[in-house]
Amino acid sequence: MSEVTHTLVPAQPAPAPPPKAWTASRISGSLLMLLWIAAAIGLVAYLYSAWDIDKVERYAPKYRDGLIVTLTLVSLSIVIGAIVSVPVAIGRMSNNPVISRLAFAYVYIFRGTPLIAQLFLIYYGLGSFRPQLEAVGLWVFFRDAWNCALFAFTLNTAAYQAEILRGAVESVPRGQWEGAAALGLNRVQTIWKIILPQALIVALRPYGNEIILMLKGSAIVALVTVFDLMGETRRAFSRTYDFQMYIWAAVFYFVMVETLRNVWNWLEAGLTRHLKR
């Protein structure tokens, strides 16, 4: 009993953490990061060394014009497509089998084929019907590649947006419709004040994705002689055979997409803050 020591071991500092092991994932992660950093430095160095004031003066205004064409085309087709998508979405949800099948066929056809095939069919294909189109006075519209691109994009995005809208409206629980009916609201009030505010919150993210997809997809109009950002890039490349033309286009597209994505995230965070706890 008396052997028990009464002195305590004095407090020791915590042992040093063991050195971080060089695991396989740590090695590969560091290597990949080094690769990205090297690529970024290489990119900046390349653009710096390739900087040519003559080319900048000649092509910068063209890139700006191309950018304006791209943005106009995308925003117009998104807005007109949104208007066209409303009757399509209503048709999809209709109880009438003929109407709902027609709307489904429209959506399926435009979502099942490449945008570029649709564009070629409209731009080159409608040329086969030139006499008929001239007779009804539509040839003036379809003669122009820009109009054809707008037409094809509008039809395409309307199909996608109709599905977004339908999905969003159907995500609103039935009880919301029934509750509104029990309160004696009429159909317009129900849709406008009860259903749409809840549905559009759900639709916000897919709408953002659709805008980004259209922005990226719009690059294909360069193949039908519309000089958007991509078209100007291709023209500049074919004149100079200088690869930096494509790199600059990539930078512009990337900045546009990332800006849009972040703005949309911020918008969504703001609009859905009442749903977060």
Add this chain to the structure above:
Amino acid sequence: MENYLTLLSFGDQGWGDEIAWGVMITVSLALATLPIGLFIGFMIALGKQSEEWTLRIAAEIYTTLFRGLPELLTLFIVYYGLQIGIQQLLKLLGLDSAVEINSFMAGAMSLALVFSSYASEVFLSAFRAIPKGQYEGGYALGLRRGTVMRMVVLPQLIRIALPGLGNLWMILLKDTALVSAIGLTDILRQTGVAARVTKEAFLFFGIAFLLYLALALISSVALNRIEAYGKRGEQSR
């Protein structure tokens, strides 16, 4: 009508055989891209949920980059960029020869870049749907890390990821139409040539349109079958 049938016949007079070749190229390009894209996408998804921050950031950069660029631009950058890059490399080595990159290779590579960055998101959300207990149970049984991944996690993962991957396959099929811009003789290229030669643009581009629609229909039937096959264990319950 007779005229149209001749135009579409297989043989010297018609374009049927050329267009059939185009369908073959389109389908084989999509099929060649799929395994590469799935593999890279899976690896990127693993990287994104790694404990190592460098690996996570590197994977994020990859997806952000290739989801932020138009597919057509990625294609051109890979096609011309590789060509010029290899030429520069050869010049450094003292060789001087014009290099032509195979457009099929360039097409498959750029489509795989885009496909994998989207696929990694699908895999990542599937990974998140698998409870931690599945891993822990596997380790408790004394299985190695690789075995747990292969025998326990992967079979469940594929089933969860299938609908998302099916969507990506449809997108991939549609994106293959872009390779006609770098001269690969796919459906759109062949019908475009036929349209230019015969001046029957609506007929041939209409056929291209219908062929893509048919491919989409076949794919959706096949994907439904595969999904039903994947779910056969759940249905009996």
